[in-house]
Amino acid sequence: MQSHDPNRQLGFIQQALSQNRKPLGFFIGAGCPLSVRITREIDGTTQNLPLIWDVAGLTKVIGDRLRATEGAQPSNWDKMIAIVREDGGNEMNIELILSKIRAFISVAGKGNVRGMAVDDLTTLDSSICKVISEEVERSLPNNQTPYHNLAVWIRSIHREKPVHLFTTNYDLLLEQALEESSAPYFDGFIGARKAFFDLGAVEDENLLPPRWTRLWKIHGSLNWRLENKNNVVRSDIKSENQSYLIYPSHLKYDQSRKMPYLAMLDRLKSFLLSPSAVVFICGYSFGDEHINDIICRSLETNPTAHVFAFLFGALEDPKYMHGKIWAEKTPNLSLLAFDKAIIGRNIGAWKTDNPTALSLPVNVLVSSGEDISLKLGDFSAFGNLLRALSGAQDSAHETE
Structure with missing residues (x-):
């Protein structure tokens, strides 16, 4: 070689x-x-962690946060992840997930897409962006x-x-x-x-x-x-x-x-x-x-x-x-x-x-x-x- x-x-x-x-x-x-x-306190233990997660790490944090917030099983996040997985996409790429959500919103009108209502999709988009904002708002x-x-x-x-x-x-x-x-x-x-x-x-x-x-x-x-x-x-x-x-x-x-x-x-x-x-x-x-x-x-x-x-x-x-x-x-x-x-x-x-x-x-x-x-x-x-x-x-x- x-x-x-x-x-x-x-x-x-x-x-x-x-x-x-x-x-x-x-x-x-x-x-x-x-x-x-940086040093962060996670679940009562002090850890040396990245200032901001990469795409895969951020995607995991978003999933954990939204599942805990929504409570219901499966959550809207879980439903979207199942769709991404079914379509052969990368479920650890939040940008791909957001793209798919917004594609669904653009064609949903007032109806449903792949079993998800447009209101649920819009709320999911907003919730994801809110978590992203909280996670990357660091100095x-x-x-x-x-x-x-x-x-x-x-x-x-x-x-x-x-x-x-x-x-x-x-x-x-x-x-x-x-x-x-x-x-x-x-x-x-x-x-x-x-x-x-x-x-x-x-x-x-x-x-x-x-x-x-x-x-x-x-x-x-x-x-x-x-x-x-x-x-x-x-x-x-x-x-x-x-x-x-x-x-x-x-x-x-x-x-x-x-x-x-x-x-x-x-x-x-x-x-x-x-x-x-x-x-x-x-x-x-x-x-x-x-x-x-x-x-x-x-x-x-x-x-x-x-x-x-x-x-x-x-x-x-x-x-x-x-x-x-x-x-x-x-x-x-x-x-x-x-x-x-x-x-x-x-x-x-x-x-x-x-x-x-x-x-x-x-x-x-x-x-x-x-x-x-x-x-x-x-x-x-x-x-x-x-x-x-x-x-x-x-x-x-x-x-x-």
């Missing part, structure tokens, strides 16, 4: 990250908050997190091209880190008390200062609200006449509810079509075929762009199946797992005769005998690399 030199790939990555003229983007997935650990515990390392790296040098942050996460961790690191950003909304979504500003974002990071929340956000059924606002104010804008199904909605999501997806596509664009993906397992299609079709159209996807754990993990399929036919999509990589459509294990050739932070490149692990798929390790680079960039900037 072919092998890949981790030093060579790290050299490419460091070189790209050190440029201020190249279009650079980061795609932050649901696995990233797992790298931030970073200190300013030494990978999110802060990313934010500090962003503002460490004068940039001719703005950094773009794409995320499927609903939490406000990126916003917190950027603000606490004094890194200005634009997220498509204008205003302070109830910021409104401004499509014109999104489409003309290239007119904004390049030192402003662009933050695009592809699946909505904890603080997005649909107010009075037609106004999309970003606000921490909660009221009865607002509904959560969390994760779209990719079906037809009224224009006001649909627009933010379409605009965010358009930003991802537009960025990947930029000449020589580079995107670093972390915490994403390629489980969303709609996003996969945008990423990979854009890479096919623009061979000068490149995506480095950092995977947590082994490349052969079944959850990376879709990513592997795309990488094996897309030469400018590289998958870098702990043990192996797919680079230039070729799969191979990591191998180097000199694991200390580069000066790297701890836990980025780990060797044990002949076994080599490249751990950029751990957001903490990637954050350490960014921290080291931001220090070097700050020093270089001061001597100019």
Whole structure:
């Protein structure tokens, strides 16, 4: 089997990250908050747990909470899970479950779909979003997190091209880190008390200062609200006449509810079509075929762009199946797992005769005998690399 030199790939990555003229983007997935650990009291015992669960963990929490709340057996949650299972879907993916609920609502009218009444479906949708809001409404515990390392790296040098942050996460961790690191950003909304979504500003974002990071929340956000059924606002104010804008199904909605999501997806596509664009993906397992299609079709159209996807754990993990399929036919999509990589459509294990050739932070490149692990798929390790680079960039900037 072919092998890949981790030093060579790290050299490419460091070189790209050190440029201020190249279009650079980061795609932050649901696995990233797992790298931030906090102490929580669960059932009377103190445990070291992730700040926010990943998709599977969040789905389990939602199921446990809704079953306990509804009481009746089977609960509406159980009925929906049975339908998802019957249809061969992933019952541990809350986004797929929400998509199916909303698809049913869109065709139910005043009747039933698959034995579920439209009122039950609507209530289930609202209950799920409420639990999601409660579970992801958390703050970073200190300013030494990978999110802060990313934010500090962003503002460490004068940039001719703005950094773009794409995320499927609903939490406000990126916003917190950027603000606490004094890194200005634009997220498509204008205003302070109830910021409104401004499509014109999104489409003309290239007119904004390049030192402003662009933050695009592809699946909505904890603080997005649909107010009075037609106004999309970003606000921490909660009221009865607002509904959560969390994760779209990719079906037809009224224009006001649909627009933010379409605009965010358009930003991802537009960025990947930029000449020589580079995107670093972390915490994403390629489980969303709609996003996969945008990423990979854009890479096919623009061979000068490149995506480095950092995977947590082994490349052969079944959850990376879709990513592997795309990488094996897309030469400018590289998958870098702990043990192996797919680079230039070729799969191979990591191998180097000199694991200390580069000066790297701890836990980025780990060797044990002949076994080599490249751990950029751990957001903490990637954050350490960014921290080291931001220090070097700050020093270089001061001597100019």
